[in-house]
Amino acid sequence: MSDVLLLEAISKTYGKGGPAPVPVLSDLSLRVGRGEVVALVAPSGAGKSTLLHIAGLLDTPDTGRVLLDGQDMTGQSDKARTEARREALGFVYQFHHLLPEFSAIENIVLPQLANGVAGNAAHARARDLLERVGLSHRAEHRPAQLSGGEQQRVAFCRALANGPKLLLADEPTGNLDPATSDRVFDVLMGLVRDTGLAALIATHNPELAARMDRVIQLDVRQG
Ligand SMILES: Nc1ncnc2c1ncn2[C@@H]1O[C@H](COP(=O)(O)OP(=O)(O)OP(=O)(O)O)[C@@H](O)[C@H]1O
Numbered sequence: 001m002s003d004v005l006l007l008e009a010i011s012k013t014y015g016k017g018g019p020a021p022v023p024v025l026s027d028l029s030l031r032v033g034r035g036e037v038v039a040l041v042a043p044s045g046a047g048k049s050t051l052l053h054i055a056g057l058l059d060t061p062d063t064g065r066v067l068l069d070g071q072d073m074t075g076q077s078d079k080a081r082t083e084a085r086r087e088a089l090g091f092v093y094q095f096h097h098l099l100p101e102f103s104a105i106e107n108i109v110l111p112q113l114a115n116g117v118a119g120n121a122a123h124a125r126a127r128d129l130l131e132r133v134g135l136s137h138r139a140e141h142r143p144a145q146l147s148g149g150e151q152q153r154v155a156f157c158r159a160l161a162n163g164p165k166l167l168l169a170d171e172p173t174g175n176l177d178p179a180t181s182d183r184v185f186d187v188l189m190g191l192v193r194d195t196g197l198a199a200l201i202a203t204h205n206p207e208l209a210a211r212m213d214r215v216i217q218l219d220v221r222q223g
Pocket residue numbers: 014015022024042043044045046047048049050051
């Protein structure tokens with residue numbers, strides 16, 4: 001299985017060289033293969049967000065390498081990283097961050113237009129994604145008119161709108177009640193499996209983690 005994401009010997013310390021350095025990641029390596037769904041389980045403060053930011057090319061490690069689909073992103077320009085992020089990565093957060101003034105379908109169309117997709121094709125893809133998550137009938141509604149679980153399903157569609165190679169998710173169902181979280185997670189797994197993309201999904205929920213292909217546990221560093 002080829003690696004979609006490969007982190008090699010990553011280290012990160014905040015405030016390095018200052019009076020109160022915070023070492024967070026030390027010599028961490030991980031890989032996510034094509035079609036693989038990996039759970040990232042970490043107690044609060046262990047560096048889960050730091051790791052997702054590094055994997056998502058939003059932050060850089062002090063040492064180590066980040067390879068995305070075989071391409072070494074270490075030392076690449078901001079422009080190249082932004083491009084790679086737009087083309088290869090999809091993000092889902094605990095709170096959906098949908099644009100409130102746009103409808104569900106527009107929230108899925110807009111990132112495609114920003115990537116140069118033609119309007120008709122972008123709408124067709126958005127409709128297809130909404131159908132897959134059972135929300136065709138809510139396409140014209142704005143986020144505030146949708147339930148929390150529905151908003152999160154729209155956020156999944158948006159993350160997948162540009163056909164990413166890797167989905168990075170930070171507690172994607174964390175703000176939902178347990179029953180809704182379970183249902184919405186099923187939808188996410190269905191989407192990921194259908195599209196064959198790789199996913200790294202951070203969760204505090206051991207039951208959700210157990211349903212993924214592999215679990216990576218991060219521990220809090222002492223000192
Ligand atoms: N900019 C920063 N400067 C200094 N310390 C930081 C900075 N950002 C994060 N940290 C510290 O690094 C550690 C890891 O932070 P991170 O946000 O990655 O944790 P996390 O595992 O995502 O936690 P949570 O699950 O609570 O969100 C924490 O102790 C945090 O206080």
